[in-house]
Amino acid sequence: MTVQTREQTREQRQIQRFTNRETQTSAKYLRRLTELTGAPEGIEPFLETLDRIYVRMQGADVPKGTRTIGTYCVMAPQELIYAAGAVPVKLCSGNYTAFSVGDDIAPRDACPLVKAVAGFKQTGLMPVYEDCSLMIVPITCDCKKKIAGMLGGSCEVMTLHIPASRGDSDIDSFVSQLYDTAERLEAVTGQRITYASLAESFRRVGYAQQELSRFIRLKKQDPYLIRGSHAMAIMNAAAYMSAEKWGLALHKVNENLKRRAAAKQTVTSKKLPRILLTGSPIVFPNLKIPLLIEESGGIVAGDETCMGERGMWDPAVITDNSFDGMMRALANRALRPCPCPTFADNTQRIFRLKQLIKENKIQGVIYHVLRGCLVYDFEYRRIEEELGSLGVPVIRLESDYNEEDVEQLRIRIEAFIELIKLRQPAEKRTAVRSGF
């Protein structure tokens, strides 16, 4: 009897400890985001969403009775989920506390993102995970494949095979996978996907993408209009908000940024070094790198990560307005424009980076690698060479989901920013005296 109670209290204490640590870390990162100067008006709904999920530990904000479907990659088409009357949530995790739990479950060399997901699954404490009626896991790497198997126990899981190349036959087979997904979604939600509901979901997601393209256009005009950490918080919040709610909230931010641009009001009066962040996904609350960059006097002017601006950038272009045409548009959008390193030949990522460097006037690139994220690590070399030939400095930052490496990261980031400052023409510095 006493043994049992002791066991129970131990368990309760564990849960309590997990909850405390989880909420504290998330609250800390939210606080750092709010303390950072220059947040645009209208950012509140996004921070509120992150607060709701990670600090208050509630499920995604969806109308009662609406099912949520978990997705683990942007290649799982949101449109299909909306068409089945459900709301997608992106469950790729950046949580340190869940990571420490998952560290004991997953093998040592697994990536922290997957460890964190495994941790949440083990504790079963996060409503946003527990509420899901179905989880769609596109198999983009070995870790995702194994986590799909681990998730299988408590929740329905469906995997999507991601081909190694993007040829015509790969698209065709992905289309038939999407039909299977549609069938599975219908079985879960009990709602049929019709032509009308699919067309409608294209409009809903399209609206969010329309606002996103306005947002990126504004950022492009002036890299100092908004801080990258804030932009990243906005992009991260998209994972837990429905497309139209997110779009409407972003609309308000865009209005504010437009006013800022008209008034020539920027987040800083100094010419801070403009940095592009690329590499492994950066998921709340693992915002330490963008926050460190901006706290050390740089600005994240561009972002090419899949939980960031890349994830929703490409619209599904309907070239044939039949039902099958829309499905093909989804398959095409999921595979072809995606610069994910899961594909064997991913040269298009280099072009994408070059374009971002040109458009956002980037001075340096920080290549983020999560420990154990092999596919991203593989591409670093090629990108370093290509960008080196352009004269853009690149550094590779490897990090894990904990705060032990923060000081080390800070030193490297500060040094990198100093390097860029030295390279740029001095502003308001007195000219070197000569002629004595």
Added chain:
Amino acid sequence: MRSKRKIIVTVLVCAGLAALAYFAWLLPFWEFASSDFEVSWDKIFSWAYLKTLLPLGIIIALSAAGIVLTVKLRKALAKADKQTRRFAEIRGSRPNAAAPKQKPAAFMVIRWIVMICSAAVLIFGGLIFGLGVSSLSIPVLSCPWNSEEMTSSSCYYLSHLNELFELPIKNILLFFGSSVLFIILLGRAICAFLCPLGLVQDITDRIRRKTKTEGLAMNDRMYGALKPIKWALVLIFIGLCFAGGNFCNFCPMVAVAPILAGISTSLYVSGFLLIFVLIGSFFKRRLFCTVCPLGTLMGLFHRISLFRVKKDCTACTECGACYEACPMGIKQIYTERSKADVTDANCIMCGECVRCCPEDNALSLTFAGAKIYTSSRIKIMSGYEPFTKESEAAGYDRTDKGTDP
């Protein structure tokens, strides 16, 4: 083994086409009691005109029946298949809702107006404007059997080269001069802007879009299969006259332009072929253009024509929307990553790739260096206007509907 079979099938199909073209006069689709090559307004506004239109009406009716049958058959097949059964009903029925559609671009509107005017001029132009420029040859498939065609078509003498060299030297020079001039000036833009057979095929495609029927999703394997057929048709087109055949008995356009002009001329294989062209272009936009011999010959000069497709390779995300949209199946338009000029021999300058390109300035159509149509994200997204009447009916609105659990 498989490639061997493929070669044999291809050779058989091409030989079959050649035989069909050679013996075309043995297979009459419709024979008039007497041929009548007179064209006048009086004739067009008389009852006799309806009688000459009869074969065309039959062709259209047969094509429509063929299309309906194909759709029905496809639906039945999809229902029988275990994998496609669930969505067979939705895929095969005509929905009331509309998919997101972008606002029509000025380029597209102009293209349609030019296409319609050109078809009218090439068919009835002689009646309206006289035959002052009739010795000019434009490389289009608009039938020169129609004596009231305002300009003549290069297709006749190109497919009857033995007759061409019997003409006086002045006419030969005029023929080559005007044809080459049009090819340099417009290139295969002629196919998208001037060709009446192109208009016919675009109309059938429009009908498919209106009815939201599922098209034939082509891939590079199918385009690859069409390639030998295309070159076989070029050979037939040029060589048939030397073998003693007449390409006009085979050409599908013979069944359209002269009949519309009120000429009662007998139809041979061309009548049957037009049915295939109509059905084919309904499911696959501009199917005939992908194998058109005249267009292929024009495509040989694609390096010197003034219409160009330009690409900004850094702006491209390789999303492949252009390839999905392209009626000619040109793949390098999205895979090309270094050249700024992506004009291809098959490109007909229809502008569909530019219309579907979601990246700003990534693709553009230029004429003599001036940009006339450029891709833009805003134009693409104009199709995704949210919160329409349908969405309100479905229960979505701009107000926050979230409820705390």
